[in-house]
Structure formats: structure tokens, C-alpha cells
Amino acid sequence: MPWERYSGDDIEAVIAMMVLRQHPRGQRIRPSRGDGGIDVLVPHAPHRWEVFQIKKFTTTRDRSQERQITKSWNSLLAFTKEEHIRVSAWHVVRPIDPTREDREWLAELTADSGIPSDWIGLTTVDNWAADYPQVVDYYFNNGQQYVLDTARTLMQALNATGETEPSTVLQPATALASIRGIVAALNKTDPHYNYRLSAQLAPEDSQPVMTPAPGAVFSAVVIEDSTMSQLDIIARYDQAQLDRPLPMDLRVTITPETDDVRQQMRDFLGYGIPFTDVPASVVTAELPGGFSFADMDRISVSVLASDQPRPFELRGLDHDDNLVATLPLVMQRPTEARDGTERLAWTGHDVADIVTVEFRIDLTDHTVTFGVTLPDISGANPALAAESLAALHALKAGCRIKVGVPGGPPVLSLAPLPEDLVSGDAEPDYLSQLSICVALRTLQAKIARQLLVPELSTVEQEQAVGWLHAAILVEGHQVVTSWSALSVTQDSTTRISLPCWVRVTWHLTVEIDGAEWNLGYIHQTCKAEHWTPTDQAGGGILTPGEDDQLILTIAGGSDEDNQAQLGRVHTRPIDEP
Structure with a gap:
């Protein structure tokens, strides 16, 4: 690869994407004053993080390069100390192989840190480029070859260049070969997404049945000629939608008829919060994969949350920065306002799935609103529920809340709580639920069947005692x-x-x-x-x-x-x- 011919920004973008393809769970850290000397952060296990520092350098190391690498290293050390995170390895990635002097210089820079560090050079980067040619084509070849190859392969797969005799009987093997060719063509050249096609006889009632593929970011079902076919678009790595959002133009008319629907619409427009089963009619729709339709009445519209939630944890710290509570969370991808304002919403739930948390962030005035709801603990695992309830009860007035990946730095910090999270008239019932969960967790050690929290409205006080x-x-x-x-x-x-x-x-x-x-x-x-x-x-x-x-x-x-x-x-x- 002639890396020296390309701009530094393109080099860093391509290498970062190839690292993310190698490590689909990785997170690209956008450049900022507080990036901590991190370009790509890869979680391997709780409290274990691997850091890739990507540099565009294609020439021999000089003083300017040394200053930039040293600055990134010092930023990383300060960041890990401040945020109490542990780094398992730090890689300096550039499209030029290191010399012996390079290795000695980097070893001296990182000595006594306890963090293993090394260079990743041209040989490895070129191997990545060979493994992910669609990434290189997409960024360096203007995507032109992508379009030509896909069109040519699709034409061949569909046998569009030749005529089929009327008496020809289509054999299953021939049809399967065509389908393989179509799927292979779709998946060969797109660096961001995979595609899955499936088809079967339509249900007798002609009602579509959708079963999205694991990791799908878009799915569509079409019924035609008594056949139900489905397209799934699947992200190749977690941040694919940030690098190339799927194009979509959906125009619907929604007439809010209830207070609940009106509130859902306000939340969606103001923060992009997903909604479900809202009555509507379609004006026009241009969707990913070439799907389009218009003028459809009496439909319901849902904007669903991402099906790739990520593990995080909420930490509560007291006035002296002592950790008083930890609540493991499963968080959805943040959503953005649809009304032109700079507002975000970040929602999720605890691992027991009894506590819903929501952060509403206004980027204009730098405020964060924190909300917690506890709908119902019936059916929950009592051990997990007890941990969640105890953590929330420990969040007292003055506690500062931070949210980050398990063992990682905080990505969101809140001002001290103005009052106890659980207080007032709600506290007695809350403590009663916590006591019941703790008791059931203890009794589980004597009972071979998995216990779940019963419907508490049916539990008499004598039984709970x-x-x-x-x-x-x-x-x-x-x-x-x-x-x-x-x-x-x-x-x-x-x-x-x-x-x-x-x-x-x-x-x-x-x-x-x-x-x-x-x-x-x-x-x-x-x-x-x-x-x-x-x-x-x-x-x-x-x-x-x-x-x-x-x-x-x-x-x-x-x-x-x-x-x-x-x-x-x-x-x-x-x-x-």
C-alpha cells in the first residue's frame, strides 16, 4: 500500500476502521482535549483495556513525531490515574515498520509504567488492508470500484446477460447458486455492513412475520406472489452506524389521540427516545435496501432501540470520593433530538431488568437530568434485584454519579444529588421489596429450583414475614x-x-x-x-x-x-x- 500518497486524516480513519474490524467491540474515541491519548479503546474483560494510538506517520521518526507520541503517552497516564482505569497494552500504530532505535526509544518512554507497549507497523497494517480490501476501496478509491463490482456480480448472479428458454426448468441448485452470488456480492464490498437474504412461503393469512437477525440494524419483510422474503442489514462492528448512517426517508402522519402518545412524540422529537405502536399513516417511505412505499393508512409506527446494548455501570461516590454504590447497567446507544436542538437521551436498565435509567443531556447549557423508574420486580431474579435495589438506596443526597464501562473511565458525570434517590413515602415499600429480595436470595441456597420474585400484590404479610x-x-x-x-x-x-x-x-x-x-x-x-x-x-x-x-x-x-x-x-x- 502506498500510504505516503494519502492524507493523514484518511490514513488514521482507515487504520482505525481496520482496528475496529479486528475488534468489533472496540470504541473509537473522537479527538478532543480530553481524549486521554486514546484513539481506539478495546475492552477485553472487566478492568482490562487495550489502547491503540493511531498515527499517520509514514516517514522515519523525528523530533516532531516524538513530541506527538510523548504527548499522547503522558495524556494516557494522566487519564488512567485520574479515572482509575487499568490498561493491559498500549500500541502505537503507524504505516511504517519500527527500527531497533524506535523500539528502544518507545521502551524508554514507557519504562516503569507497568503498561506493556509496542509498535504496530507497516507489515501488520498492510496485512489488515489485505484482510479488509473493502475498507481501503471505500476510503481511497472513492467507492467507484464498489459500485462496479457489485453491479457486475449481481448481473452475473441473476443471469441478466442471457435469455432463459421458456421450457427451461429452474433447478434448486441453480437457484441456490444465484442466491449465493447475490449475497456474496452484497457482502464483498461494503466495509460497514453485512447483508442477509431469506425467503419462504408466506403465512396463510398473508401477515408478515419478522424475525430480525442477531445484530441487525435494519430489517424489512416483503410478501409477493405468496412468498415472504426478508432483508437484514447487520453492522460489521459496533460503531458502523456512526461511521456510515443508513439512509432513510420516512414520512408519516401521526395524530396523537392520547396523552401517552403525545408524551412519546415530545420525547422523540426532543431527545430521539424510541416509541412503540403509535397509530399513523404513511405518506412516503424510502428505506435502506431500496424499499419504498406510499399512501398506507391504519398502520402503527415504532422506532425501536438498538439491539446491541452495551454493558456499563453506574457508580455512586460520597463527599470523600468513596465508592458507596455500583449498579451494573445495560445501556442502549444514545439518541439525538429530531427537532434541531442539541439534546441527547441515553437509556438502559439494570441487569435484573427491574430498574430503568434515563439520562437527558442538553449540550447547549451542559445540563444532565437523571431519572430512575422501578416498574415491577415480579419475576426478577431475587439476587440480582437485591443488588440493584440496595445500590439505588445507597444513593443519598450529595452523592455524585458517574457512568462508565465496567472497569473503565467515566463517560458521564453528574452533579451531586439534591436529595436521596429513595425517600419520603416511597421508602417503606421500597425497603420492604429489598428485604424480600434479600430473604429469597438467602433461601435460594436451600432450594434446588430457581426462585423468582412472586407477584407481591398476592403475597400476604404473614407469608413475607x-x-x-x-x-x-x-x-x-x-x-x-x-x-x-x-x-x-x-x-x-x-x-x-x-x-x-x-x-x-x-x-x-x-x-x-x-x-x-x-x-x-x-x-x-x-x-x-x-x-x-x-x-x-x-x-x-x-x-x-x-x-x-x-x-x-x-x-x-x-x-x-x-x-x-x-x-x-x-x-x-x-x-x-
Whole structure:
């Protein structure tokens, strides 16, 4: 590749895209005063980041190049220290192979940093260019060869240059070869997107059924001649839509008929927030892939969120910068306002999928509005839900919120919270939900089936208290409650001498979502002071005096011994410990 013939900006753009093709999860950092000496950031695991610093240099290293590389290195060190991130490797990428002196100079620059560093030179960059020729064509050949090759291959695949005899019977193998040629032609030359075509008999009711391919950024279904065909456009790497947005001209008429639809439209226009199932009629539509239609009434329109959410985490820091809360998040790609204003919205949810977070960012006055909603925890994994609820409850007034990828630098920082995130009348119910999730998380250790949070509106208070008590007991602590009476039968050889301690062994059982679970055995211990006989065979009722405490503890010993003692009443004098 004659890299020296091209502009520096094009060189850096091409190399960055090839790095992203090598590492589809990578993120290109747009040049800014705060880029931290990073061009492409590649996450490999939590707290492990690989950094590619891309330089346009095609000539031997000189003082000017050294100054630029040194500046990038110092910026990286300052950035990693300030944001508490760890870098697993730092690569300086340029289209010229390093000399021995280059390696020695870079080793001296990065000595004692603990960050492995190296050059990536012409040999590797040329190999990338060979692996991704469509990237080179797209940037350096003005895309002309892309159009010509695609058209020529499509014509050959469709056999458009020859006539087909009327008596010719189309064989499946021939049709499959044509389809392969079409798909190969589409995928050969586009550096940003892959394409998938599929076809099958249409449903009997002629209603289209769409199943987007994993990673699809656009899908379209067409039914014609009793055949349903689908096109999926799939991003080759996460930032493809930023590098080349898909062209789309969709003109619809929406008549908001409810407050909910009106609010959805305000959110969409003001922040680009997706909406679903809004009644509309189509005026015209020019969509990716050459699809177009017009004048369609009684349709519903949805603008869906990206199906490539990314892991992030919300961190809460107190006045002294101590980390008080961490909430793992799954965030969608930020959306932009559609009304010409410089506003963004960034939405997502926690990993338990019970908490929805939303950041509304106004780039004009540099303000960020933070919103959290907790729709319903029913059906959630109690362990994950407990972590999310606990994190939100820890975000008190004065906490500063930062959001970043796991182990990475923050990409968004908020001013201190003006008040507790969970407060006022909502706090008691919130804490009740948190206690139930913590209890179910503890009980899961004794139950082989996966527990989910039941529909809480159907849970009686007595049942929820039973879960909390069982969890405390399972963790090895005692539960103190009260008692009022205990029915027992004295045999002829043993008489109860009052007052006395009474201990009974019972099963520890809980009912969760209609199923009963046996968690082991417990001892119930109390102090009895009164006896009321109920029959001539030794039956009667024990009752307490002023001390009506009932102490519950997990029964020690083997299951066989506890089973043998099940329901038996043991007494001892009150003066014994």
C-alpha cells in the first residue's frame, strides 16, 4: 500500500476502521482535549483495556513525531490515574515498520509504567488492508470500484446477460447458486455492513412475520406472489452506524389521540427516545435496501432501540470520593433530538431488568437530568434485584454519579444529588421489596429450583414475614417472636414442673409462589408458667407468664436425630441456662 500518497486524516480513519474490524467491540474515541491519548479503546474483560494510538506517520521518526507520541503517552497516564482505569497494552500504530532505535526509544518512554507497549507497523497494517480490501476501496478509491463490482456480480448472479428458454426448468441448485452470488456480492464490498437474504412461503393469512437477525440494524419483510422474503442489514462492528448512517426517508402522519402518545412524540422529537405502536399513516417511505412505499393508512409506527446494548455501570461516590454504590447497567446507544436542538437521551436498565435509567443531556447549557423508574420486580431474579435495589438506596443526597464501562473511565458525570434517590413515602415499600429480595436470595441456597420474585400484590404479610424469619435462621441467627399457647400431652412417667423452659423441634418450611419447601429443622424454645388440663389422658395447654418470648434457632445434629425428636416436648427447670 502506498500510504505516503494519502492524507493523514484518511490514513488514521482507515487504520482505525481496520482496528475496529479486528475488534468489533472496540470504541473509537473522537479527538478532543480530553481524549486521554486514546484513539481506539478495546475492552477485553472487566478492568482490562487495550489502547491503540493511531498515527499517520509514514516517514522515519523525528523530533516532531516524538513530541506527538510523548504527548499522547503522558495524556494516557494522566487519564488512567485520574479515572482509575487499568490498561493491559498500549500500541502505537503507524504505516511504517519500527527500527531497533524506535523500539528502544518507545521502551524508554514507557519504562516503569507497568503498561506493556509496542509498535504496530507497516507489515501488520498492510496485512489488515489485505484482510479488509473493502475498507481501503471505500476510503481511497472513492467507492467507484464498489459500485462496479457489485453491479457486475449481481448481473452475473441473476443471469441478466442471457435469455432463459421458456421450457427451461429452474433447478434448486441453480437457484441456490444465484442466491449465493447475490449475497456474496452484497457482502464483498461494503466495509460497514453485512447483508442477509431469506425467503419462504408466506403465512396463510398473508401477515408478515419478522424475525430480525442477531445484530441487525435494519430489517424489512416483503410478501409477493405468496412468498415472504426478508432483508437484514447487520453492522460489521459496533460503531458502523456512526461511521456510515443508513439512509432513510420516512414520512408519516401521526395524530396523537392520547396523552401517552403525545408524551412519546415530545420525547422523540426532543431527545430521539424510541416509541412503540403509535397509530399513523404513511405518506412516503424510502428505506435502506431500496424499499419504498406510499399512501398506507391504519398502520402503527415504532422506532425501536438498538439491539446491541452495551454493558456499563453506574457508580455512586460520597463527599470523600468513596465508592458507596455500583449498579451494573445495560445501556442502549444514545439518541439525538429530531427537532434541531442539541439534546441527547441515553437509556438502559439494570441487569435484573427491574430498574430503568434515563439520562437527558442538553449540550447547549451542559445540563444532565437523571431519572430512575422501578416498574415491577415480579419475576426478577431475587439476587440480582437485591443488588440493584440496595445500590439505588445507597444513593443519598450529595452523592455524585458517574457512568462508565465496567472497569473503565467515566463517560458521564453528574452533579451531586439534591436529595436521596429513595425517600419520603416511597421508602417503606421500597425497603420492604429489598428485604424480600434479600430473604429469597438467602433461601435460594436451600432450594434446588430457581426462585423468582412472586407477584407481591398476592403475597400476604404473614407469608413475607415467614420468608424473612426463615432467611435469618438459615444464616445461623436466632429469631425472637412471641407465643400464646402450646398444646401438649404428658405421659404417665413425666410430669411438667412449672415454671420451666420448653423446647419443641419442628420442620422449617416456607411457601413461595404456591410451592412449599422444607429447609431443615428448628428448635422452638419458650418459658411456660401455666398449665390448663383439657382431658383426663394428660392433655393440656401450656401458656406463658409475663415473658412470652419464643426463640427460634436452627436445630443442630443430623436429620435422623431431628426427625426422631419432631414434635416432642422437652422441658428443663427454669433455673437451668
